[in-house]
Amino acid sequence: xxxxxxxxxxxxxxxxxxxxxxxxxxxxxxxxxxxxxxxxxxxxxxxxxxxxxxxxxxxxxxxxxxxxxxxxxxxxxxxxxxxxxxxxxxxxxxxxxxxxxxxxxxxxxxxxxxxxxxxxxxxxxxxxxxxxxxxxxxxxxxxxxxxxxxxxxxxxxxxxxxxxxxxxxxxxxxxxxxxxxxxxxxxxxxxxxxxxxxxxxxxxxxxxxxxxxxxxxxxxxxxxxxxxxxxxxxxxxxxxxxxxxxxxxxxxxxxxxxxxxxxxxxxxxxx
Numbered sequence: 001x002x003x004x005x006x007x008x009x010x011x012x013x014x015x016x017x018x019x020x021x022x023x024x025x026x027x028x029x030x031x032x033x034x035x036x037x038x039x040x041x042x043x044x045x046x047x048x049x050x051x052x053x054x055x056x057x058x059x060x061x062x063x064x065x066x067x068x069x070x071x072x073x074x075x076x077x078x079x080x081x082x083x084x085x086x087x088x089x090x091x092x093x094x095x096x097x098x099x100x101x102x103x104x105x106x107x108x109x110x111x112x113x114x115x116x117x118x119x120x121x122x123x124x125x126x127x128x129x130x131x132x133x134x135x136x137x138x139x140x141x142x143x144x145x146x147x148x149x150x151x152x153x154x155x156x157x158x159x160x161x162x163x164x165x166x167x168x169x170x171x172x173x174x175x176x177x178x179x180x181x182x183x184x185x186x187x188x189x190x191x192x193x194x195x196x197x198x199x200x201x202x203x204x205x206x207x208x209x210x211x212x213x214x215x216x217x218x219x220x221x222x223x224x225x226x227x228x229x230x231x232x233x234x235x236x237x238x239x240x241x242x243x244x245x246x247x248x249x250x251x252x253x254x255x256x257x258x259x260x261x262x263x264x265x266x267x268x269x270x271x
Contacts, residue, residue, distance in 0.1 A: 007188055011047050014179035019051075022162040024174040025133065027057040031174075032131030034122055035063040035089065037078050037197030040137035043185040044177055045087060046192050048135065063089040064125050066118050077195045092125055123171050138175045141182040141218075144232045148214045157244065159236055181229065 019025050031048065035041045045063055052059060063082055067075050075091050082089035126134050138160060147159035164173040177185060189196065221228050241249040 007184065007191060008047070008050065011043070011180055011184055011188055012051060014184075015047050015051060015176045018162055018176050018178045022174075022178075024135075024163055024176055025055075025057070025059055027059070029059040029132045030130055031059060031061050031133045031135050032122075032126050032129055033061060033063045033135045034118075034137065035065045035078060035082075036137070037065065037074075037195070038137070039186045039189040039194075039196055040139055040177065040182070042189040042192070042194040042196070043180070044135060044137040046188065046194065048176065049085070049087065061087065062129050062131060063087055064122065064129065065089065065091050066121050066125075067091055067093045074197050077197050081195055090125070090129060092121060123166065126171055132172065134171055134173045136173060136175050137177060137185075139177040139180050139182050139185050140229060140233050143175075143178060143236060144218065144229055145211060145214050147232065147236065148217070149210055152214070153210055157246075179233065 025031060033041065033045045033048065035045055045061065048061055052061060063078075065075060065078050079089055079091060081087075122134055125131075143159045147157075150156045150158050160175065162175050162178045165171070166173065218229065225231075
């Protein structure tokens, strides 16, 4: 238990830092946790419950699990665990798996489509349960890998925000584990005796070749530079926009254009 306590203290500090720096949870919030049954979402609800009992502000938690409809999915384990720990939990049974099979090409990966369908379901459920925030279990490794995937393969310099307002402005998505490493989340879920439940999707755990390569690259670099993940995470909050090539981030061209227009309208004095 000493190991659990030490690990929990470290994770609690990291999550508290994220909440404070990014304004993730506020007085009176009802935080809806997307509880998939995987290690990350279990770690998230466990640490938020710990912080809820210690926090100087009052907020409540509600877990929501989206059952995609795959045979063999053990949603009853999630319900039983939440009940045993006093966590409010709602199971939403859907036909997302069947829908994906009907509309997706055989050669395409279902993950991105599944994510969109599940996100839509989460938004609907947030309204249903009266949630003011939707908490996702993305951890530091997810942020770092997404950054490199976009940089290497999509030609864009972006990762994920810790706090995101939906396009229609009705929902706020938060990622409190932004500073927590995947290894820490895994160890914490295990030490807390939380049951890992697979989603039963045929593609579950089948990482894309690109993401596998990025994971291997980071692991190789970490051998020589143990602090490389923390360095990359700090870089996401230390952007020197004037040293990039995106013209939208450089106000000088617009200022020059505005100055040119002013000069063109200024009458030349005559003698």
